[in-house]
Each structure stands twice: as structure tokens, then as C-alpha cells.
Amino acid sequence: MKFTVKQIATLLGGEIAGNDSLPITGLAKIEEGKPGDISFLSNLKYEPFLYTTQASAVIVDQSFQPKKPVSSALIFVENAYSAFTQLLEEYYKQLSFSRVGVEQPSYVGDGTTVGERIYRGAFSYIGTNCTIGENVKIYPHAYVGNNVRIGDNSIIHPGARVLDNCIIGQHCVVHPNAVIGSEGFGFAPQPDGTYKTIPQLGNVILEDFVNVGSGTTIDCATMGSTIIRKGVKLDNLIQIGHNVDIGENTVIAAQTGISGSTKLGKNCVIAGQVGFSGHLTIANGTKVGAQSGVGKNVVEEGTSLNSSPAFGLKESMRSLAIFRKLPALEQRLSNLEKKNEN
Amino acid sequence: MKFTVKQIATLLGGEIAGNDSLPITGLAKIEEGKPGDISFLSNLKYEPFLYTTQASAVIVDQSFQPKKPVSSALIFVENAYSAFTQLLEEYYKQLSFSRVGVEQPSYVGDGTTVGERIYRGAFSYIGTNCTIGENVKIYPHAYVGNNVRIGDNSIIHPGARVLDNCIIGQHCVVHPNAVIGSEGFGFAPQPDGTYKTIPQLGNVILEDFVNVGSGTTIDCATMGSTIIRKGVKLDNLIQIGHNVDIGENTVIAAQTGISGSTKLGKNCVIAGQVGFSGHLTIANGTKVGAQSGVGKNVVEEGTSLNSSPAFGLKESMRSLAIFRKLPALEQRLSNLEKKNEN
């Protein structure tokens, strides 16, 4: 980003007080602003920083009147917070789409077609018979197996792996070192104590607008598909077992694990380090607290669960509160027993 | 896979009713069958799907008699389930061994020898003085350090890392982005509060038929070897500390962590998100429930543990049941106290 204060004020439809020719090269919180940064003041709790910040410019509300001298240029707009967010998004879009073209060496197998305005980084690998859409970015060291489809505007970050036959929708982001479509964990015990591998022949489907965090692993189905539906957001280091189905707009925080064949509903909110047993059905809108262990189906929509094994959030809070007082509780019991001895 | 119904029936020694010239290109569950798929019917619970499936062919038991018209070709065999499993395994074997030869660019260091019928993908790296067996597959972006040995028929998937001096047995599978032989977490506290790195000079040994899941990390020993014995199956995102020793045919589910120098017995079954403290000895055949925390040695073979910290499975189930009723328990206690006040 390289603009003047004046250019940014024009973009935002704002008025300037101060030096309108200063160059702006970054965005920062007001308390961390350095020369070259633009910041904003919305919540007046942060007003003291306005008089000490080194940011070159600060976006403020039209109604705002400084009480002391300000060294930064000020840009007055209708809503400072919205204007700053607009800048953020503009900047982010620029960054996201700054990479384009093909770096060498990179590898593309036979029968693969790629769309317009694609980025293929050095050392990226795309196998045979793939269909890669427009504006797709395949970063360095990303691996795309054979017979994979990737929709328009999706990004495969460095070191992410998309194995054979998987399907990635549009506007998906697969973060660094995520693994999509590795073989599910299926082994049949044999009479002699060894295990025989159960062939895993299915794939993974990510529908549109899915986010897969860094280091997250999603296993392919034994047969058929492991499905991550439209708008699902997965954080880092999550494990998704084979044949799992996650409903639209469900959000899952880091380090959670979902065992094979479990079906999560839509609009669920799952906190971090949660575990789900296999073959469960979880109702739409279920909320699960951090580190909980869900071992049973959830039938009622909008249920809130907590604890390991998980039960109702409110009930679990009460049990956990008493858990902390167990020594006192036992003492009370002992006292009563003594009283009753006589 | 590209066969006709007739070819498959011949392979399975079955008899055909229907169109024996249809092409078969995939396998599917009967409820998900599409044209080109072959499926099977074994459990009669699924019989209704037989009359609606779009699969081109369905394998059924010899004794089976359809009650309605079926549009798919039927292949009658002695045992439909076994026959389908046989097909699955045949198909899987074909897939697993379909990649062969050397893609460029790829890297092999001095003094390294590689066996026959190897696959080395583009951007794969093998260091110096390695010995790579026959039928080994080193996928794109896989890294093999110096002085590594990899036995016949093993597969190193994309982005897997096998660091210096490690030894991989025969028929092992190392899944994408797994890390084998990274430095153990050893730091000696110094008087000034800083930590000094303890050199980690050992290696990791995977014996034959070991499975290492995607993103799983296995640290090398400080000296000597971290050992994963014959037939051990590790799921995704597992952490194995330095100098750990895991006994034959032990199976460990995703996101479990085992701290340094702990020794697990043979034939153990460890669920997901379990933690083990360091320097423990765990008896053969131990079973541990999901999210448990094992902090003590297990002496008796076949013990079942649960909870964090872990204790006997049955006992823990009883305690957990009462945990849920703690508010009621406290109420009962309060009632008694009131009664006894008078």
C-alpha cells in the first residue's frame, strides 16, 4: 500500500485537517501507530492515544473535536470505525490478489486444465486430469493430486495437500500444511492381534466459502465423501475423520477432533479441543464448550453442551462449581456422621 | 478401474442377471450408487435401495430373490459382502501401486541407493547415504534426510518428513505432513531463568507395517531410538515424545500425546485426545478412553482406564454419573443438615 493522506481521504469521502501529503504505507491500532501508518479513533476510551500516537493520519468521526494539539493528520468521516474497516478490507483484497502468474519450476500433470489469472508458485505440484478454476492461487509447495477439482477464487496455501479425487468449491481457503483427503484410519483386527488395512476409496468435498486452518487434517471417506458444507470455518490443527459431514456455516475452533461418520448440523459453534465420538448425529445450532467430549447424539436444536463427557451447559456449570467444594462437602458429611453416631 | 459387468462377474466367479456389457468405473454404497458404479447388498435392511439405486451393477448373495424389478445388473455370488471386499482391496491395490517412475525435478544425494520399481515424485528430496528399498513410493514434496533406511513397499506421502538417521521398515505408510525424527523437546533450566538446548542425537525406528497418520510428529531419541514396533497404527495429529517405545500392534487414535520415555505395551487400544505423562510403563493390552490423562504406570495387562487423571473405567463411569448429580447430592446433604440442627 502506498497512498497519500489526501488520496485516502478522497477514497473515504472525508475531510482533512493537517498535512495531506504524508505517505501512508500501513494500518495500525492507534496505540501502536508508527510514522507511515493510518489509524482510527472510534471508542473515546482510546482518545488519550490520539495525542501521543506517531501514526501519520487518524480517521475520526465528523462530530469529534480534539481537546489538545494532535500531530497526526486527521480525516473526518461519518463513521470512523466503518471507514477504517473499509480500508482494511481494501488492503486485504490487494494483498490476497497480489500474487499472479507462474513461477518455475512448477509441475502440472497431463490432462489438467487451469483457468485465467491463476497463480502457481515455484515447486507447486498439480497432478493429472485436474480442473482448476479462475483466479485460483496454488502457493509454493502446495500439492494437488490427480482428478482434483478446485473452484474459482480459491487459495491453496504453501504446503497444503489436496489428495486424489477431492473437490474444492469456490472461494475456499486451505491454509498452510492442511491435509485434505488423506486415508481414513480404518483397520480390521485379525485373530492374531495384527490389523488389516480397510481400503479407503472415497474423497473429501469442500463446498463454497469453506476455510480450512493450518495443519488441519480431513480424511477421505471409506466410500463416498467426507463433506464440509458451504460456509464452514475450521480453525488450525483440527482432525476430521472419514465420512464426517459438517453442516453449513458451522464454526469449529482449533484442535477439536471429530471421529468417523459423525454428522454435525448447520450453524453449530464448537469451541477448541473438543472431541466427538464416531457415528453421532448432532442437531443444528448446537454449541459445545472448550475441551468437552461429546459421546451421544444431540437431538434438540440449539442445545448447549459442556464438560467431558458433555451434558447440558447450565447443569455442568453447577456440577463443576460443587466439584471445587468437594473437600468441604465431604467434611460436612463426616460431621453429620459423627453427630449421628451418638 | 475400467471393466465390464461380465469381467467382474468372471473375476468373482458369479452369475449375471441383466446387462453384462455395462462399463464399471467405481465402487459405491448401494444408497449412493451412480451409473458406472458397482455396489452390493448383504444386510437386507438395505434391500429397498436395491429397487431405486442407479448403480450399474449390484453384487448379491446366491440365495437372494428380488421382490420387485431391478434396473441394475445383478451378480450372484456365494457371499456378497466378501466379494465386494475382495473388489475393494483389488481396486485399492491398483490405486496404491499406480504411481511409478521418476518425475523431475527431484533430488537424490550422493551415496544413496534406490531399489527397483520406485516412485519418486517431482520436488521429492532424498539426502546422502540413504538406502531405499524396492517398490517404495516417495511422493512429491516428501523429504528424506541423510543416512535414512526405508524398507521395501513403504510409502512416504506428500510433505512427510523423515529426518537424518531414521529407519523405516517394510510396508510402512507415512501419511502427508507427518514428521519423523524431529528433535525432542529437551531444555535444561539455567540459573538465570533461560533454557539451554539438550542435544538430541538419536533417531526414530519404525518397524514393519507401521502406519503414521497425517500431521503426526514423532521425536527422535536424545540418544538411542524412539521405537514404534511392528504393526503399530497411529492416527492423525498424534505427538510422540523422545525415547518413547510403542509395543507391537498397538493402535492410537487422533490427537493423543505421549510424553518422553514412556513405554506402551503390545496390543493396547488408545482412544483420541488422550495424554500420557513421561517415563511411564503401560502393560500390554491396556485400553484408554478418549480424553483421558494417564499419569501412572499400568501394571496389570488388559486394564481399562478412563478420565483425567485416569483410573479404572468402571469406577470412573460411576463417579462421572454422580458428578452430574452433584447439585442434587448437595441438596440432600443440606436437607439432612437442617434436620440435624434441631
Next chain:
Amino acid sequence: MKFTVKQIATLLGGEIAGNDSLPITGLAKIEEGKPGDISFLSNLKYEPFLYTTQASAVIVDQSFQPKKPVSSALIFVENAYSAFTQLLEEYYKQLSFSRVGVEQPSYVGDGTTVGERIYRGAFSYIGTNCTIGENVKIYPHAYVGNNVRIGDNSIIHPGARVLDNCIIGQHCVVHPNAVIGSEGFGFAPQPDGTYKTIPQLGNVILEDFVNVGSGTTIDCATMGSTIIRKGVKLDNLIQIGHNVDIGENTVIAAQTGISGSTKLGKNCVIAGQVGFSGHLTIANGTKVGAQSGVGKNVVEEGTSLNSSPAFGLKESMRSLAIFRKLPALEQRLSNLEKKNEN
């Protein structure tokens, strides 16, 4: 390593009994010593191994007198343990710095400068406008984005990812497949149930002497920096959310997760599989037991926490002890109730 017993004795200032011309090629524990190894005897509990070891040489204390014939050469030094540690470190340093030079193909973008004595492995990627210090090692398949700074003597292992704008200090080690600076997990819920991505524009700063374990993920800040301060040691498969700040010399074991904007103090010791909620402030010197869940600020320095949700270590040990006896406790309560019925 290739030395004679005599050369090593000279290095350590020790005296030899036995064959001083034997070649030494490795280090081993006395119970695992093979021909070519050097070992040590310090704790006399291990003395019996001295008479059976196959190690070519054993370092012993000056005062030590063998009670039986020893086939290994003996090197007498003032303190056998210190002398062996000195050897270990010497050997480790040799190993760590054995790789130097540039392997091809490797990629360096425009405007990037690299220091002297660097190692750049085959298939390593360094983007544009980076500054890479002296003695830095960028292993094969390591990815360094644009505008990254890496200080002298730091090591980026195979498959590690350092994304745009991140800053790595001196003497840092980033282990295989770690991810530094991936986008934080920020999504704003929309009225229709979907989520909108909140732009993540900040970076990650690792100060000097930081260790980042294999597969660990550290998200960049929304704005500003996620900061891992001097001397922090992170084990494998840890998740660090956006805008987290970890104080000097804090040590964190494997599979722990820290949610966004939490600030950990200096000299904390955090065990494995711990979870921290977001926006917390944790005092210096806090200790947290394995699998704990920390959901509240910690104000007092040196606090020890345990359990999920976490509370005082001692209190939690008492509650956990009674938890195991809950069935007996309920029985006692029932008995009292019966007594009181009459």
C-alpha cells in the same frame, strides 16, 4: 564424527587405560553401546553395564576403580558426566552446522539479501524483499514469504512455513512443518447465518532463541504482532492464536492451545494439552498442569493451576481425590438419610 580414543581423551584432558587407537563414530548410553561408540559411567547404579558394554570407550571419573576386567578403553576425567555432555554438545554443533551452501533448484525472489555461510536446500523458497542473516539454514521445502526477516544462526527446517512480513530473531529454530504467520481465525457473523472474513494484516515476531516445535501453528495478528518473546520454547503441535503475547523464557509442552489475544507472562511452565481462553492475562511464573483449561486471568505470580476448568493445584488434587470416591460418598449419604428417616 570420526576420532580415535586418543584424540577424544586429549580433547577432554583425560587419561587412557586400554586401546587408544580405536575409532569412535558415535555416542551411546552405556547399556546400548556398540563397537565404535563412546559412553560414560557416572551413576554407579549403571556400573554392571561397564563389564558387558560393547562400547569402544567409556568415560569414567578419575576416582573410579573397576572391580572386574573391562573390554572397553577407559578415559579417566575429573567429572565423567560433564565430559560426556561436552562431547555431546560438540557433536551436536558439528551436526547442526554440517549443511552449508546452495542446492538446486531453489528459489529466491527479487530484492532479497542473504548472509554469509547460509544453507539453502533444494526446493526451498524465499520470497521478495527478505533479509536473511548469516549462518542461517533454510532446509529443503521450507517456505519463506515476502518481506520476512530472519536473524543470524537461525534454522528453518524442512516444510516449515514463514509467511509474509514475519520477523524471526537470532538463534531461533523452527522445526519441520511448523507454520508461522498464517491468518488468524477471525470471522464476523452476518444476519443470514454466514460468516464474513475479518482481514488479518498483522505478523508474527519471534524474538531471539525461540524454539517452535514440529507442526506447531502460530497465527499472525489481526493488526500489529503476535509476539513470542526471547527464549520461549514451544513443543510440537501447539496452536497459538492471533495477537497472543508469550513472555520471556516461558516453556509450553505439546498440543497446548492458546486462544487469541491472551498474554502469558515470563517464566511460565505450561504442560501438554492445556487450553487457554482468549483475552486473558496470565501472571509471570504461572504453572499449569496437563490437560487443564484456563478460563480466567491469573493475577498472582507463581500460581499453580490444574484441572478443567483450572483452579489451584492443591485444591484440585483434593477435589480429584474425592471425585474417585463419589460412589462411596453417595452411599454414606444414603445411609445417613435412612438413619434419619426414622
